[in-house]
Amino acid sequence: MDVESLRRRTPGCANRTHLNNAGAALLSETTLEAMQGMLRLEAELGGYEAEDAARQAIAGTYDSLARLVGGTAEEIALFDNSTHAWNAAFYSVPLGPGDRILTAADEYGSAVLAYWQVAQRTGAELVVVPNDENGQVDLDALADLIDERTKIIGLTWIPTSGGLVNPAAAVGAIARAHDVLFLLDATQAVGQLPIDVAALGCDLLTGTGRKFLRGPRGTGFLWAGPRAVERLDPNVVEIGSATWDGGTDFRWRPGAGRFETWEKSYVNVVGLGSAVDQALELGLEAVAERARGLGSLLRDGLDALPGVTTHDLGAERCAIVTASIAGVSAQEAKDRLAEDRIAVSTTVPEHNQFDTVLRGVHPLLRFSPHYFTTEDEIDRTLARIRRIAA
Structure with missing residues (x-):
């Protein structure tokens, strides 16, 4: 390097x-130039026309993010930040009275607030898994706490409050063994650690562009695997996530596209793609x-x-x-x-x-x-x- x-x-x-x-x-200068070029294109052509002209670069962002996490482009959804990506995933999990949400003792505040809100709305229960002697999520305790009521495990891979790296792949193995959905917040890991969603065993993974990935602010993404897409019913529907049949029904877009909204900052999308490409090149x-x-x-x-x-x-x-x-x-x-x-x-x-x-x-x-x-x-x-x- x-x-x-x-x-x-x-x-x-x-x-x-x-x-x-x-x-x-x-x-980086490269990302800055990519964003400036897209912004100038919008100024010279108009927003819609610039989007059409930049379709290859826009599609490339999905492709590059898929390579970054080990998935496919169809499994990637783009957002304006990682919290909105995470919310799109979590609020789509069907939960009812007595269902259990398991999380760790170093979970990020926005996620915990969402857990509490959904628990209050639905009668679900939030269970906090204790840490082990090293200060990371206790894997034995996690396995012991899972039962037939457990619907989802939420984990922050690298917490905001220190240098801890939680054993995400081990959590994924436990989740798979019990057929429980696993939502992994990789906000601090993206651009800092190698990511392979298959090895991690997660069903959903969220990340941001602005941190170690070195992308622009106002960018985030969701990777949604096939099992999650099959089981989840997105909490919000709009013209960017589904097609209206002309009557009283609609069809979700295939893959993770069902979690997206139509409007995006394509200046940021192109900048994010540039940053991801540089990380992959390194x-x-x-x-x-x-x-x-x-x-x-x-x-x-x-x-x-x-x-x-x-x-x-x-x-x-x-x-x-x-x-x-x-x-x-x-x-x-x-x-x-x-x-x-x-x-x-x-x-x-x-x-x-x-x-x-x-x-x-x-x-x-x-x-x-x-x-x-x-x-x-x-x-x-x-x-x-x-x-x-x-």
Whole structure:
């Protein structure tokens, strides 16, 4: 991987250290040019005409996302963010009184709110699976909690609040063994880890463009496998998801298209396709190795600093690193790093109340390097943290 060449094609690398890729990564020049080209086409031709002219690029986004996750283009649906993609999947699950929804103790807040709402509406029950001694979802407890009432397992592969990588494939194997639908939130994994939906054993997978995939904001997608399409009845129907027979009935579009809406920002769609193509060209194995290595380098460096504590859980960890500084709030530390043009973020307690109650450590500083981050930038960040902690 030619890191310097990649940095030259990333405008944001010229004047700052960007360690907030778990929030929103830096666009490449290639993706920026693709989006500008599509926007100019819309300005010159009109929106509908530009869509017609760009049909090959638009179709290519579906094809590329399918390659990214190991599915087919017909199994991909595009959305304006990953939460809407996730909602389209979850709210289509038929649930009734006594049915059970199983999730983990580090599930993202938006998902938990949806679980509670559906439970209140339908009489279904939300069951939170405890963590094991490593801080990841307890697989034995999960298997023990599944019974004939269990309709769906929802899991966040990489939680927003730390570097934990949940054992998604093992969860998928358990779900398959019990014939339970498995919805996997891969928002922080897409663009950071290799993804193979068959190996993961999931029925539904959602992701975003703006994080480690380095795509534009306002992009998300859903992969829906054949078993999910067969079992789910989408919660919303419109002209983009179905065809009206002219009478009193309609037919769903084939595959995941039944979850989509008609209107899209094709500037964003083309930008997303460009970002996915770049990730595929680099190779997700190589991306994961470098990103994980930089995360470990940063985590080890923070652990060595007086007054600094890291808080990442799990037997497997990724490029997300969380830490606290004795006597310094996460927000103050973030602001002081920003003065040196080092961009990080902080965890938000309300985004993961289960984890907040369990550990009582939030808010934390959250660092998230990516493959274009340099070792010198890690060293510079550690030096600045040392001064803040002094």
